[in-house]
Amino acid sequence: MSIPLFGLGTFRLKDQVVIDSVSQALELGYRAVDTAQIYGNEAEVGQAVAASGIARDQLFLTSKIWTENLGADKLIPSLKESLSKLRTEYLDLTLIHWPSPKGAVPVSEFMGALAEAKAQGLTRQIGVSNFTIDLLRQAIDVAGKEAIATNQIELHPYLQNRKLVEFMHSQGIAVTSYMTLGYGKVLTDPVIQKIAGQHNATPAQVTLAWAMQLGYAVIPSSTRRENLAGNLKSQNLTLSAEDMALIASLDSGLRLTNPESLAPAWD
Numbered sequence: 001m002s003i004p005l006f007g008l009g010t011f012r013l014k015d016q017v018v019i020d021s022v023s024q025a026l027e028l029g030y031r032a033v034d035t036a037q038i039y040g041n042e043a044e045v046g047q048a049v050a051a052s053g054i055a056r057d058q059l060f061l062t063s064k065i066w067t068e069n070l071g072a073d074k075l076i077p078s079l080k081e082s083l084s085k086l087r088t089e090y091l092d093l094t095l096i097h098w099p100s101p102k103g104a105v106p107v108s109e110f111m112g113a114l115a116e117a118k119a120q121g122l123t124r125q126i127g128v129s130n131f132t133i134d135l136l137r138q139a140i141d142v143a144g145k146e147a148i149a150t151n152q153i154e155l156h157p158y159l160q161n162r163k164l165v166e167f168m169h170s171q172g173i174a175v176t177s178y179m180t181l182g183y184g185k186v187l188t189d190p191v192i193q194k195i196a197g198q199h200n201a202t203p204a205q206v207t208l209a210w211a212m213q214l215g216y217a218v219i220p221s222s223t224r225r226e227n228l229a230g231n232l233k234s235q236n237l238t239l240s241a242e243d244m245a246l247i248a249s250l251d252s253g254l255r256l257t258n259p260e261s262l263a264p265a266w267d
């Protein structure tokens with residue numbers, strides 16, 4: 001079991017916008033789609049996937065359990081609702097979206113319920129998102145490191161999260177980078193733009209190729225066909241060791257996603 005290196009994000013995209021984004025992406029050759037209960041678009045993602053006619057076993061669908069559904073009595077019923085909206089019998093990957101605010105639901109409770117969801121065949125793989133080293137250690141204690149497919153975290157050239165990544169590598173837990181493009185912020189960076197010019201590539205392609213070359217899975221989102229197509233082609237770009245070193249030097253610890261009500265004490 002493993003997770004695809006490249007997929008489509010759907011955060012903020014709703015209604016016809018998400019239907020169009022997912023439909024165009026699938027047409028272009030995307031096969032992995034990342035959604036979440038809180039995005040309020042699982043039904044539309046499911047609609048676009050169904051309309052694509054692509055066989056279920058060719059797709060990789062990820063969703064994330066919202067914090068209100070972390071209790072042992074809520075997690076599996078909420079996942080079943082997600083499956084129904086997504087018009088599928090199983091997810092390929094189900095993540096805990098954020099750790100339980102203020103530790104209201106113990107890690108052992110929701111990781112136990114998530115493992116049970118997997119045992120019931122509702123999801124092929126399980127993982128977490130926005131987990132720190134401390135929280136990952138707790139999750140590993142319950143589920144075992146082999147069971148945790150990934151930790152999906154904010155990671156882009158301005159926030160490279162090296163300490164956490166090092167720990168994840170030591171445990172064999174795959175890194176999924178969210179907001180790899182820094183929600184567009186890194187695309188105007190002069191270093192990224194210069195490297196892009198040298199490769200006759202776009203800044204987005206350079207940024208995505210950088211992350212994938214480090215072994216991180218990426219899930220960029222876009223509402224534009226040309227961006228969707230360009231981002232997909234980042235898989236064909238190879239950066240030099242010098243390019244990689246230049247991008248490594250851009251880390252400034254800039255965290256874009258830090259909701260007060262949810263954020264744990266970051267590493």
Ligand SMILES: NC(=O)c1ccc[n+]([C@@H]2O[C@H](COP(=O)([O-])OP(=O)(O)OC[C@H]3O[C@@H](n4cnc5c(N)ncnc54)[C@H](OP(=O)(O)O)[C@@H]3O)[C@@H](O)[C@H]2O)c1
Nearest residue numbers: 009010011129178179180181182183204220221222223227
């Ligand atoms: N687990 C979590 O807590 C969490 C948090 C945030 C995000 N995520 C996941 O990660 C995914 C990616 O993050 P994100 O969507 O927030 O940000 P992102 O992928 O870093 O950036 C998306 C933005 O970049 C623009 N863009 C995309 N491709 C481009 C290109 N080739 N050239 C120029 N601009 C481009 C898009 O605009 P256009 O539409 O105009 O192309 C959009 O405004 C999300 O969709 C979601 O699935 C997870």
